[in-house]
Amino acid sequence: MSQADILAPTEEKGLWRSALRSPSFVVGALLTVVIILAALVSFVWTPYDFAAQNIPNKLKAPSGANWFGTDQYGRDVFSMILVGARTSIAVALIAVGVGVGIGVPLGLTAAATRGSLLDEVIMRGNDLVFAFPALLIAILITAVFGPGAVNAIIAIGIFNIPVFARLSRGAALSLWQREFIMAAQVAGKGRLRVSVEHILPNIANTLIVQITIQFALGILAEAALAYVGLGAQPPTPSWGKMLADSQTMISLAPHLALAPGLAIVATVLGLNLMGDGLRDVLDPRLRRSRQ
Amino acid sequence: MTAYLAGRLVSLVASLLVASIVIFLVLEVLPGDPAQFILGMNAQPDTLAALRTQLGLDSPPLTRYLDWVLGMLRGDFGISYTYRVPVAELVGQRIGVSVPLAIYALALTVLLAFPAGILAAVKRNTPTDVAVMGVTQIGVAIPNFWFAMILVLIFAVTLRWFSAGGFPGWDEGFWMGMRALTLPAIALALPQASILARVMRSSLLDTLGEDYIRSARAKGLTERQALWRHALRNALIPVLTIIGLQFAFLLAGGIIIENVFFLPGLGRLIFQGITQRDLIVVKSVVMLLVCAVIVVNFLVEVSYVIVDPRLRRR
Numbered sequence: 001m002s003q004a005d006i007l008a009p010t011e012e013k014g015l016w017r018s019a020l021r022s023p024s025f026v027v028g029a030l031l032t033v034v035i036i037l038a039a040l041v042s043f044v045w046t047p048y049d050f051a052a053q054n055i056p057n058k059l060k061a062p063s064g065a066n067w068f069g070t071d072q073y074g075r076d077v078f079s080m081i082l083v084g085a086r087t088s089i090a091v092a093l094i095a096v097g098v099g100v101g102i103g104v105p106l107g108l109t110a111a112a113t114r115g116s117l118l119d120e121v122i123m124r125g126n127d128l129v130f131a132f133p134a135l136l137i138a139i140l141i142t143a144v145f146g147p148g149a150v151n152a153i154i155a156i157g158i159f160n161i162p163v164f165a166r167l168s169r170g171a172a173l174s175l176w177q178r179e180f181i182m183a184a185q186v187a188g189k190g191r192l193r194v195s196v197e198h199i200l201p202n203i204a205n206t207l208i209v210q211i212t213i214q215f216a217l218g219i220l221a222e223a224a225l226a227y228v229g230l231g232a233q234p235p236t237p238s239w240g241k242m243l244a245d246s247q248t249m250i251s252l253a254p255h256l257a258l259a260p261g262l263a264i265v266a267t268v269l270g271l272n273l274m275g276d277g278l279r280d281v282l283d284p285r286l287r288r289s290r291q
Numbered sequence: 292m293t294a295y296l297a298g299r300l301v302s303l304v305a306s307l308l309v310a311s312i313v314i315f316l317v318l319e320v321l322p323g324d325p326a327q328f329i330l331g332m333n334a335q336p337d338t339l340a341a342l343r344t345q346l347g348l349d350s351p352p353l354t355r356y357l358d359w360v361l362g363m364l365r366g367d368f369g370i371s372y373t374y375r376v377p378v379a380e381l382v383g384q385r386i387g388v389s390v391p392l393a394i395y396a397l398a399l400t401v402l403l404a405f406p407a408g409i410l411a412a413v414k415r416n417t418p419t420d421v422a423v424m425g426v427t428q429i430g431v432a433i434p435n436f437w438f439a440m441i442l443v444l445i446f447a448v449t450l451r452w453f454s455a456g457g458f459p460g461w462d463e464g465f466w467m468g469m470r471a472l473t474l475p476a477i478a479l480a481l482p483q484a485s486i487l488a489r490v491m492r493s494s495l496l497d498t499l500g501e502d503y504i505r506s507a508r509a510k511g512l513t514e515r516q517a518l519w520r521h522a523l524r525n526a527l528i529p530v531l532t533i534i535g536l537q538f539a540f541l542l543a544g545g546i547i548i549e550n551v552f553f554l555p556g557l558g559r560l561i562f563q564g565i566t567q568r569d570l571i572v573v574k575s576v577v578m579l580l581v582c583a584v585i586v587v588n589f590l591v592e593v594s595y596v597i598v599d600p601r602l603r604r605r
Contacts, residue, residue, distance in 0.1 A: 128306055133543030133584045136561075140577060143565040144317055216432070223434050224547055228562070243437055247551075250440060251448045261437040268432035276428075 018281050025277020031270025035263075039089050042082035050079040051235050059253045068259040071242075072249060077259050080237040084260065087149065087238040088267065091231070092218030094153045096211055099160020104207065106161070107168030108199060111176060112191040123169070126162035134159040135224060142230035149232040156221045160214050167210055171203040205282035212275035216268045223264050239264050295596065303589045310581050315356050318574045324348070329372055329568045342372070346571075359574070368575040373567045378575045381560060388458055389549070389556035392472050392479070393541040399480035400487055400537060407484070408491025408530075413518065415496060423488065430485030435544075439478035439551040446474060456553035475552045479545060483537050490533045495526040528598060535591030539584040 019025050042050075047067070054074030062069045068077035110122040138155035145151045172195070175181055184194050225231040226240025234241070239260040246256035319325050326342040327334065347355055362369065368378035411423040447455035453474050461468045498504065499522050507517040546558030553559070557576055564572035 124302070124305075127302075128309055131306055131585045131588055132310065132581060133540070136543045136546060136577060136580060139546070139561070139565070140314075140317060140573070143573075220432075220434055224436065227434075227436055228547060228550065240434075243434075243440065247440060250444050254444055257437070257440050257444065261434070261441070264434055264437065265429065265432045269429060272428060272432060 015281055019277060022277040022280055024273040025281065028270045028273025028275070028277055031266055032274055035085055035267045035270060036089065038082050039085035042079075042086055046076075046079035046082050048076035048079045050075065050083045050237055052076075059249070059256075061253075062255055069253070069255045071245070071256055072253075077242075077256065080242060081239070081259055081263050084237040084239045084242060085263065085267075087226075087232045087236055088219050088222050088264075091149055091153050091156070091222040092215055095156035095218045095221075096160055096214045098153065098157030099164045099214060100207065100211065103161040103164025104168045104200075107165040107170075108172055108195045110165070110169045111172035111199070112195050114173060114176070122165065126165050129159065129162045132159075135221065138221065138225060139228065139230060142225060147225075147230040147233060149236070152222060152225045152231045155225070156218050160218070163210065163214060164207070167206060168203055171206050172199045175199050175202055209275055209279045209282060212271050212278060216271035216275070219264065219267050219271070292597075296593065299589065299593060303585065306585050307582060310585065311360055311578055312356070314574060314578050314581070315352075315359065318570050318577075319355065320352055325570050329570055331568070345370075363575065363578065368579075369571040371564075371569055371572045373564075373569045373572070378572055381572065382557065382576060382579065385555055385557050385560050387461060388472075388554050389542065389545055389558065391468070392475055392545050392549075392554070392556060393538060395469070395472050395476040396479035396483070396541050396545075397534070397538050399476055400483040401534065403480065403484035404487035404491055408488040409495060409523070411488065411492040412495035412499065415492075420492075424492070427485035427488050430481050431489075433482060435478050435482055436547050436551050438481055439475065439548055442474045442478055443551075456551070458554050471552075471554070475545070475548050475554060478551070479541055479548055483541065487530065487533055487537065491526070491530050494529045495522060498522045498526045501525075528595070532591055532595050535587060535594075539587040539591075542583050542587070543580045 052075065054070070057066075057070055057074040058072050060066055060070040060074075066076050066078065068081060071077055071080070106122050106126075110119040113119050138152070138159070141155040141158075142148070142151045145154075176199075181194060181198055184198050189197070222231055222238070223240035223243070226238040227244045229241070229244065231240055232238045242260040243257060246253070246260070250257050324343075326339050326346060326348055330339060330342060343349060347358060350358075359369070366379055368382065370376070371378050371381060374381060407423050407427070411420045414420050443455050446452045453470060458471045459467050499518070501522075504517050504522055507521050508514065512520065543558075545554075545556060546561060548554075549556040549558040550562055557580060561573055561576050561580075563569070564576065
């Protein structure tokens with residue numbers, strides 16, 4: 001590990017400048033901002049009421065009046081995509097929050113008590129959750145507890161916990177060997193205070209990069225659950241559900257399958273590109289392998 | 292090595308035990324009364340009582356758990372409530388779709404990823420590299436079920452080269468079976484190939500920077516010879532690990548794709564079990580898939596350590 005890690009927080013301006021020079025960060029951040037704006041705008045404005053049916057106007061191809069066309073009930077697809085962005089973002093973001101909120105404290109605890117029974121129990125538990133086929137178990141959880149956005153969040157969130165626990169433990173372990181941490185301990189700070197005041201701020205960059213990546217995976221997982229009917233329930237529109245509904249009409253109205261799919265791809269692509277760009281800027285240790 | 296293997300075996304068995312306990316708790320204890328769950332709210336009291344007896348619900352949960360696990364070890368997966376046949380028989384029929392599909396998809400993944408990853412690494416920082424990496428970046432972002440729908444739209448609905456779904460069975464001949472599995476396998480392979488190509492590229496770039504490659508060049512090998520004789524072989528170790536993990540993923544990950552194409556595989560069996568509330572089928576098939584994934588992961592890890600003894604201490 002290099003001096004750059006300690007100096008990083010004082011180089012905020014330089015960070016921004018190098019972030020804006022990274023094409024993947026710029027493209028990714030733009031895509032992400034557009035999608036988040038779309039979700040926010042949908043709270044105050046959509047071209048049509050997303051739930052309003054207009055049967056005579058059904059299955060219309062994209063036009064000036066309905067930018068993305070209409071579905072089999074004559075609902076405006078563009079409005080549904082806007083509102084669907086809310087669902088996807090909310091579910092994926094809260095699921096990441098669950099992973100960070102539980103995983104990071106677990107990882108920091110494991111690192112602070114390295115080699116203890118507690119460390120062993122936490123890490124073994126993580127290995128176990130990692131070994132489960134995530135989507136399968138998520139389907140199981142939502143099937144038993146009933147489909148819905150909250151259960152989808154729990155199902156996706158559980159699998160974010162070991163990701164953040166492992167990451168923060170690994171990053172924290174190497175920090176515990178460093179002089180400034182020892183100095184803090186000599187100054188009389190307990191392990192908890194050192195973890196919160198010194199370790200956490202220093203692993204924040206690594207965490208931010210992982211958060212964008214898990215956010216993207218969460219969007220994909222939410223779409224998959226919604227597609228099989230285990231996500232947010234009607235009338236709440238969600239991209240995955242829209243894809244499922246479009247499937248039987250794919251030869252009549254292919255535009256119905258295109259719009260939600262492209263929305264998912266744009267969101268995931270944006271987040272992944274942004275994560276790549278951020279990693280190059282924030283986490284110099286990982287830069288080597290990407291050259 | 293023996294001590295290491297013994298340790299890994301103990302944790303393998305522990306993982307399987309905990310997995311079975313979790314599945315049992317989620318499916319049998321949390322829903323309250325499984326018989327009520329299977330039959331729904333309007334069940335007749337005598338039907339309920341009969342099902343409770345069939346499920347052995349009169350005995351305590353621990354006994355039921357032990358019966359289930361010991362039964363599975365003997366190959367007895369219980370009798371499906373909806374199909375009225377042994378679950379083992381259903382699994383036997385459907386494993387012939389799921390496992391070939393996973394192998395087919397994995398083969399396509401490797402065929403796509405190796406050339407793409409090697410090309411990107413060799414031509415690093417050129418437009419070719421940027422293009423390959425751009426395509427893989429999009430490939431990672433595409434949900435496989437949506438890609439499947441697009442494939443159906445193009446190759447089944449419009450061009451009519453393949454059928455949009457269903458499986459004729461292997462009795463119709465090997466090629467008919469493979470044909471039915473082709474679109475699903477492509478849909479599964481694209482995101483996985485994108486991931487693998489990226490791993491291949493970065494792994495190869497790492498080894499190309501090693502001292503022994505410089506030595507090989509110094510002793511007179513051309514860049515191409517150094518690549519094929521030395522770099523590629525060493526770069527394969529992390530790549531093979533990912534391939535192993537991807538196979539485990541594809542085994543369980545076909546679950547949604549099988550539904551898109553109406554393939555009678557294990558994933559579709561689980562879904563039918565869920566919609567028909569056939570907990571007996573769901574419980575055993577999920578356990579079987581989880582077991583397969585955990586065992587494949589274990590084999591990957593062990594073989595990795597055999598190849599690279601430095602990894603024995605974690």
